[in-house]
Amino acid sequence: MLIVIFALVTLGMVFLAFVILKGWGDGLIAGYNTASKEERQQFNLKRLRTVVAVMILFTTAFVWCAAWIDDIVVVLLGALPVLLIGLVAGIVIANTWCKKK
Numbered sequence: 001m002l003i004v005i006f007a008l009v010t011l012g013m014v015f016l017a018f019v020i021l022k023g024w025g026d027g028l029i030a031g032y033n034t035a036s037k038e039e040r041q042q043f044n045l046k047r048l049r050t051v052v053a054v055m056i057l058f059t060t061a062f063v064w065c066a067a068w069i070d071d072i073v074v075v076l077l078g079a080l081p082v083l084l085i086g087l088v089a090g091i092v093i094a095n096t097w098c099k100k101k
Helices: 002-022 045-068 072-096
Strands: none
Touching: 002 045, 045 072
16 A cells, blocks of 8 residues: 555656646746746746756655665665755755856
């Protein structure tokens, strides 16, 4: 039963990444949806969509892998730092590479 739940969550996250990549979910991007028009014009939207979708897929892959690991210590000490480093890198990329110069 648990595998079905993880499969449904994974499908939902992949669908969300697809929606954002296609440009149908710009309002779902945190920070971008509340930004003023002047602030929105500072970003390359295509790059921002790509970075956000990759971050969603990266997080989904982590959750999927963590579901298969039975040892919580391995997840907390091994996989969690990888997730945190990946997400911080995604935030940095979103605030540098995605900005228009």
